[in-house]
Amino acid sequence: MKKNISRRLFLKGGAAAACTLAASSISSAASKADMHEQIATLIDISKCIGCEACVEACCEVNSEKYPKPQKPFPKMYPKRVPVADWSDKQDVTNRLTPYNWLFIQSATVEKDGEEIELTIPRRCMHCVNPPCVKLCPWGAAKQLENGISRIDSDICLGGSKCKAVCPWKIPERQTGVGIYLDILPSLAGNGVMYKCDRCYDRIAAGKVPACIEACPENVQTIGTKNEIIKQAHKLARETNGYIYGEKENGGTNTIYVSPVPFKELNKAIEKGKGKPHFKPVKNVMAAASNLGTAMLIAPVAGAIAAAGKFYSMVKAEKGDASNET
């Protein structure tokens, strides 16, 4: 831990030069990413020093998107509806909040008989088939063609379904903001859900996400999904590392490579509200996809059944007619 702090101070001093170098090397990779191809990020956990430069950059760049709630909040019915207010705790950086879309998780683990401390940037995984987007009942959560999933704060009602269906429970709610205030504030809706939008506006402008640009250690690499998967496997081979995010929930666009197994990492990190796990995650949309496929062929089955019924009726009528003769 001591090592981290001293290094942090040193790095903050020389951050500007390091960031310029890092950004120039990463932007070329990002610029290769066609807007119609999913882009992914590789996070090399062994490189992260926990300096929180990424967290600060995220807050700085995205502060305009943060909620500006109206107080007092409308009285909500029934009473069980929870008020989620982070507006007085905007400086909380040790978990995900509507004002903090990226945080650093730490874990003390054993590697080769030695105790080591790892720090891990955590944010939305940007799933390939994101349940938050697919199951949002209003279409407020959307997935861009480059794979970024984001929540439109102009139309989100804050029902928190996106959080309930997210395998990592990433989105966080802020009450007292959003369109619900103009509809039925007491009876429906409860604010807006917030999460990392991968700096979609910066990417659209040909830049890289703020967290990547600010990182003095080049912990994150951005590129096309295929490139990133190849790089992750190469890195894992070279370092005897472990991969997380490639297969989880059917695949995500955030690929972690860790020097220790994720099972160990998951045991060591602090988990809970706003602090996602590193457990294995099955593809939560797989069953829906299978049922959806069955639904598309269902009309054929119905038509065949009716045609079969018609055929047997005609056959029976013909049989009756020949018996009569």
Place this chain on the structure above:
Amino acid sequence: MKHNKFHIGYELITGYIYRITIFMLTLSGFAQMPIFKRYYIADMPGLGWLSKFYVTLYLHYLFGIIFLVFTACIITDFFLTLRKKYKITASGYIRVAILAGLTASGIILVIKNFAGYYYAPVFIVVMNLIHLGLVFIFLITGFTCIILKKNWMRDWTTL
């Protein structure tokens, strides 16, 4: 005589399947919105599943499959046999049109849920609102037809 008995049984069974399917589709459809937990409905004994989004999603899909099998069966049956004897009434046409809109918007939303399918965000919002709006219109129309005893089809001989 045999033929008539068969038809009475057929109509009864299809009637029950249709009503149960529409009821379950409506219930599981409304459960896609986070309202049942908020309003204590999911707290009622035996209704806890209404607050489980994946359970209600699978049920919505499952009854969607049953509905499409059933609808395709009825349409095919109508063109092969029933149209010789029955004519669709005006209220029948209205309900067919609403169901067609519900089916079309539902299928678009199912396709949207497959991995790798992207629609313009505004289009998805519009589809969600159309799907929800049509459910309300269908429920109002359906209950009105039940109260006014309006049938879907009419025997040609009664015209």
